[in-house]
Amino acid sequence: MASNRKRGHREKDLTRRFLTGEVDDDRLETCERFSGKRDSAERRRIERTALLRAAEEEAGRDLDSLPIGQVVQVYSLYCDVEHESGPRLCVVRKTLARLSDSPIVVGDLVRFRDIGTVDESGRPEAVIEQVLPRRTILTRADSFKAVEQQPIVANAAQMLIVVSLHQPDVKWGLVDRMLVAAQAGGLTPIVCLNKIDLAAAGAQGEEDLEFARSALAHYASLGIRTLMTSVPQGTGLAELKQVLQDQCTVLAGHSGVGKSSLINAIEPTLNLRVGEISGYTGKGRHTTTTARRYALSCGGHVIDTPGVKLFGLWNVTADNLIEYFPDVANETAPQWRVESYRRILASLA
Numbered sequence: 001m002a003s004n005r006k007r008g009h010r011e012k013d014l015t016r017r018f019l020t021g022e023v024d025d026d027r028l029e030t031c032e033r034f035s036g037k038r039d040s041a042e043r044r045r046i047e048r049t050a051l052l053r054a055a056e057e058e059a060g061r062d063l064d065s066l067p068i069g070q071v072v073q074v075y076s077l078y079c080d081v082e083h084e085s086g087p088r089l090c091v092v093r094k095t096l097a098r099l100s101d102s103p104i105v106v107g108d109l110v111r112f113r114d115i116g117t118v119d120e121s122g123r124p125e126a127v128i129e130q131v132l133p134r135r136t137i138l139t140r141a142d143s144f145k146a147v148e149q150q151p152i153v154a155n156a157a158q159m160l161i162v163v164s165l166h167q168p169d170v171k172w173g174l175v176d177r178m179l180v181a182a183q184a185g186g187l188t189p190i191v192c193l194n195k196i197d198l199a200a201a202g203a204q205g206e207e208d209l210e211f212a213r214s215a216l217a218h219y220a221s222l223g224i225r226t227l228m229t230s231v232p233q234g235t236g237l238a239e240l241k242q243v244l245q246d247q248c249t250v251l252a253g254h255s256g257v258g259k260s261s262l263i264n265a266i267e268p269t270l271n272l273r274v275g276e277i278s279g280y281t282g283k284g285r286h287t288t289t290t291a292r293r294y295a296l297s298c299g300g301h302v303i304d305t306p307g308v309k310l311f312g313l314w315n316v317t318a319d320n321l322i323e324y325f326p327d328v329a330n331e332t333a334p335q336w337r338v339e340s341y342r343r344i345l346a347s348l349a
């Protein structure tokens with residue numbers, strides 16, 4: 001098998017066992033696939049799948065009996081995993097980490113094995129043996145050219161797309177991109193316009209608020225739920241709480257739009273760090289640096305995420321983009337939506 005990577009003994013042995021049928025009886029099919037004319041990417045994918053299956057077999061036939069936890073936060077080498085019997089500090093099984101197409105992300109459901117040790121705070125340590133199939137996945141691409149995927153959150157039911165009227169100014173094009181990303185990943189999008197108390201502070205004052213109202217009304221006409229909120233004035237927070245209750249919701253948007261502030265307003269005991277807006281650029285300061293999942297006392301969970309600068313789309317092509325713009329397809333879209341569609345289309349071409 002062709003591979004540029006240098007393989008360890010264990011991995012080679014697993015490959016041999018898999019391919020000789022000791023581990024799995026897909027051998028014939030695999031051999032047939034290799035004998036054909038396949039490009040190297042496809043060959044690597046098949047090889048990796050074979051290794052992954054073999055590794056899972058190797059991990060023990062007791063996989064199904066291992067407890068299932070949910071990833072709360074991912075660090076470079078560890079993950080915090082939540083389980084009804086208490087939190088765990090987990091490492092990912094090496095073979096799994098090396099072979100998986102996508103890294104483990106917040107929200108992943110994982111089977112873990114306690115290893116009988118505890119960390120310095122007394123928390124049990126465990127190894128993640130398996131990642132369960134994801135019901136939803138919010139992914140972005142590394143750039144508009146979409147060379148690599150960057151999965152952000154798994155298994156969230158909803159995505160609260162947070163924008164602020166001012167400081168920083170709302171960018172409807174980013175909202176449109178995030179709407180596509182949510183729907184492409186199987187999440188229900190909700191658009192939340194925050195900082196509406198700043199209507200009077202903008203250079204154009206009420207005019208911007210009027211435009212924002214019409215944009216939100218347009219999204220609502222497409223069946224997308226919308227909210228208008230102000231943290232200091234308490235506007236829209238009761239409705240927001242209702243929307244979040246008993247659901248798992250990921251909050252996403254530019255830095256400084258108030259994602260962490262909104263979570264604090266719903267669940268004050270969390271006391272998440274919020275950052276001042278830069279007086280010079282009018283932008284946020286990237287205060288939240290990693291995604292983390294929090295339980296809400298009203299039921300449900302929220303996942304706070306770091307502010308995004310741009311949002312490249314993954315698994316969306318110039319051919320299927322129109323599916324996410326029904327208003328453009330049936331020619332009922334306002335001009336700004338048509339322009340937004342064209343800009344995204346151009347970036348996918």
Ligand SMILES: Nc1nc2c(ncn2[C@@H]2O[C@H](COP(=O)(O)OP(=O)(O)OP(=O)(O)O)[C@@H](O)[C@H]2O)c(=O)[nH]1
Nearest residue numbers: 231255256257258259260261274275286287288307
């Ligand atoms: N006027 C006003 N300010 C707000 C509102 N919500 C949040 N802010 C302020 O906006 C600033 C940024 O808030 P954060 O909650 O840190 O924003 P964030 O989206 O979490 O930012 P990152 O973590 O950097 O992505 C803080 O100074 C908040 O006090 C609001 O509704 N109105």
Ligand SMILES: [Mg+2]
Nearest residue numbers: 259260287288
């Ligand atoms: Mg934040």
